[in-house]
Structure formats: structure tokens, C-alpha cells
Amino acid sequence: MASDLADPQPARWGAALSPTAAAVAALAAHLALADAQPPPLTWLASAPAWQHPYPVVVAAVGALGLLAAALQAALPALRPAVRHFAPLTAAAVALLALWEFVTVKMNWLKQPFFPGPDEVFAAVFDDRAILLESAWHSLQLLLAGYAAGVAAGLVTGVLVGWFPAVRYWAMPALKLVGPVPATALIPLVMTLWKDSFPCAVALIGFAVWFPMTILTSSGIANVRLSYLDVARTLGAGRLYLIFRVALPAALPNIFVGLFMGLGASFLTLIVAETVGVQAGLGWYLRWQQGYMEYAKVYGTLLISAAFFSTLMTLLFKVRDRVLRWQQGVIKW
Template structure:
């Protein structure tokens, strides 16, 4: 029992130890060549470590936080080790050298310098993504409902879905840009198209798969017209499948957005990547890559949280 406790404490404190290792290497080991560093990065690492230690303190009285920390500690520990390794191969030994491989401190400073333009690019990317996403989701759900409920509609829609399904949405990009009045519109259509397909299929399959007896029991209870049946019974029943479609659609849409921004649109995070690469500014390029990662992880988290909230009735 005692040994188990010691092990748990050691695991919980492992991220602090690996963080210290990172800082010791950062300050004690000499930098390679003429590389110079600032104190911003160690300050941020120190702040994160202090926050983690504060959480460890709270975990002594809150078992939920303790279990979360116990579960995530090895992961946090690995993050610090990876960062230390990045420092080692670039800043300290120049195994991977500039301009292609900036070290974390350099990236962080660049993010701080460029935060305004990065923020603006992220805003534009998100605006595009969500405009397209909302249109695509609405069209997908509508197509799914109509094909799920009307045999005639399904007869015509199914072959279209089958043909369009396997083709990656970015294939249509040239057409989108020819037929749309603005680049923004073209990109919105492409993102919408990326969401529309998976959502149409998942909604249709969900609706077709609803047990007939559910519909009958709803009818017996008074939901006799089709509108009430769809809104009050079918859509809530297929909400888990709709969310599956939304989440996979969002992933495809993010890909389409990146390609569209790299090819035509004149703003956004992927546009920034292409622009900076043109200038040979690899550090700036990486800051945008980091921002893209953060933004898309946040979007995915947002969708998963919405799913958790709205489909809380689903059996685990």
C-alpha cells in the first residue's frame, strides 16, 4: 500500500522533474554556434510547472483532480522531454539547424511578435470554416432526412452520393473558384461540400435505421404528422449519428480549408504558411502550423463537448 502511494506521488511529480531537466539543459548546456536565447521561454515553462504544482496541491483535497493528474502525468512528462529533445537537437547541438529547424524558444518568441497577424489569420480561417460548416451541415441534414424518409428522393440521391462520395472535395476546387463570384464564396462552397457528404450519409443511415416500432409508438402517442415525427422523434434519435457525421465532416472540411487557403484565398493560417514559405521564413511558417494545430484541436474539442452535452442520454 505504502509502495503504491510512493509510486503514485512519483508519477504525479514526474512532469515537474522532466520540466526541471529541460530548464537545467536550457541554462547549463552551452548554445551551439552563435545561437542566442531569451528568458521568455524558461519563464513560460516555469509558469506551467508552477501551475501544475498548484494543481497537485489541490489534488490532495480533490480526488477528481487527483485522478485526472495521475492519468495525465506521464503525458505531461513526455511533453517536457520532447521539448528538451527539441532544444538538444537544434539549439544545443545544431544537429538540425536553422533556417529549417527553429527551437521551441525561437518559435515562442516569433508567436509573441506575430500574435496580431496570427490572430487575424485564425479569425479569417475560422470564419470561413464555420460559414461553410453551417451551410454544409444544414444541407447534409436536410438531404439525409429527405433521403431517409422519401423513397423517391433516396432513389435519385443515393447514386449522386455514391458517385460524389469517394472523390475528395478538393478535386472540385477549380470549379468552385470558376463558378463562385469571390474566393471567399468558392472556399465556403468547398468547405460546405466537405461537410455535406458525410453528414448526408450518416443522417440518412440513421433515419433508415430507426426501429419502425419507435415511429409507431410515437404515432400512437399523437405525433401523427411527419413534421412532428421528424423534429420530436427522429432527429433526437439520430443525433449520435449526426454528430459522428459532423465530427468526420469537420475533419474533411479542415483539410479542404487548408488546401483552399494555400491555393487561392488571400487570408487565413494556411495562406500565412504559403506566404512565409515564399519568403523563406521557416520560423514564421512553423508558428502558423502551431496555430493551425491549436485551432483545429479546439474546434474538435468544441464539437465533442457539444456531443457530450446533447447526447448525454446515450449509453456509455
């Protein structure tokens, strides 16, 4: 009864049907308003309306929203998920409609620098094979650099956080070297390695290493003394104290370092792919920008956003599982 009062049917149906309503409004605006922007010099200019990707995508979102609304009515277990994601989906459709309005319909943002969503989606569809290959290469490079930076940061962070002598000598060096942008080291790494892949891995690893080191050392140094005293009383040695007491207690700080390092790796990846890497999203972005193919540039940015958001979401899932003993305590 309480759940029914907190989630009345009109509000539930309004939220569930919001993507479909937004899609209908976007399609109505698409059909009713004339195009002020000149048509692109691609296959879109001669393709029938039903083959244009923008209205197809919007119609598909509307149909899926209607299906989700029907399923949540039949399956109460789906209602929280639909109630959560439906307004977000409707907002995304509204942003697409606004994008088309200010570019294609009103021509306030002009070609070739600001193509409409239809042209961008078509560019992604046309280059889907090379974009998929580029995303795969970027994923390999990102994971290699991120893993190297995390491993180095954990080792350095444990040494700095646990041993006062190491902290005395290492902290000044960290304060001096750590804030240096990884992208400023491109000339240096290119002299150390002739192969472009290790250069890019080193740049990403350096960007991840500093936040991992600082957050890990902070977590280790601030472990409660009572935890260590109890373990020592029970006969624990130094390795046990480090790996079975200090590191688990420092996990919240370590995960903050993991998130900060992942964000730094995203920023460094695109630049790291300029050191001679022959594939990747950053390489593709630079290539298309050189030819002023701005529809493909924006398409790459959309794919990069989805790519990075997926990795960040996966890390959140890992954090929630590893730190489930702190459920209700952590707020980030």
C-alpha cells in the first residue's frame, strides 16, 4: 500500500511514456519544419526520408519506450528501472531535437562546422567498420596504460604510505614530478622508444600513476591504529599488516585514485594517439579533422563519450561489489 501511495499510477505512466512523447514531438518538428541548412553532399541528399538515420533512431527510441511502458505495467519488477531511465532517455531525445532545430531547421549554427544529427549519424554508419576497429585499438592502448599506471601507483603508494623513510625522500619528488602534464612528456618518451605503442602506454601510465600513488599512500597512512594494534596482538607480521589490514582498509581511497586515474587516462589517450599510433579514436579524429569532415568528427566524439562512459560505469560496478561491506557509507 505504501509503495502504491509513493508511486501513483499517473506519475508512473507519465515517466514511462516520456521517451515516446519526446520522440513523437521530435518527429513532428522534423516533419513540420522546413530545412534552412543546405543538404549535405552525401547520399542523404537523395535518400528517401525513411532511410535517414535521425528519424529512424528517434522512432526506434519511441517504439522501445512504448514497449518498456507496456512491460513495466505487466512486470512490477521493471518499474524502478523504467521510472529511473525513462526521463533520462526523454531528455536525450529532446537534446537531439534541439540540436536539429538550431542547425538543420534554423541554420543558426552553420555548415560545415556544425552539421545536424542526421548527417552525424550517417557519417558514423558509413564509417562503422573503421570506427569499431579504432575503438578496439583505443581500448587496448587505454587498458595497457591504465594497468601499468595502476600497478606502479599501488606499489609506490604502499611504499610511501607505510614506510616513513620512503615517504621522507619520495614526497618531494612526487610534488615536483607528479603535477607535470603527461602530454608534456611526449618528446621524452619518443626518444626512449622507437615504437609508438610503448610511448603511448607510458604517457597514459604516467597520467594514472600520480593520483593512484597519492590516494593509495594517503589511505595506507591513515589506517586506524586500532586495526594494526589488534592484528599485531594476534601475531601478524609486516606483510600481513600491509596486505590483509592496511590495503583493505585503504580501499575507499584506492578507488578514488582509480577513478581519478581513469579520468586522466581518458584525457591523455587522445593526445597519446598522436605520437605515431596508426589506429584509434584519437587518430581517426585527427585524420577527419584534417579533411574538415566535421560530421565524422562529431560522430567520433559521440562514440568516445559512450566508450568512456561505459568504462566508468564498469568501474563503478566493480567498486560497488568490492566495497559492498561499506554500502550506505560511501556517497560517491
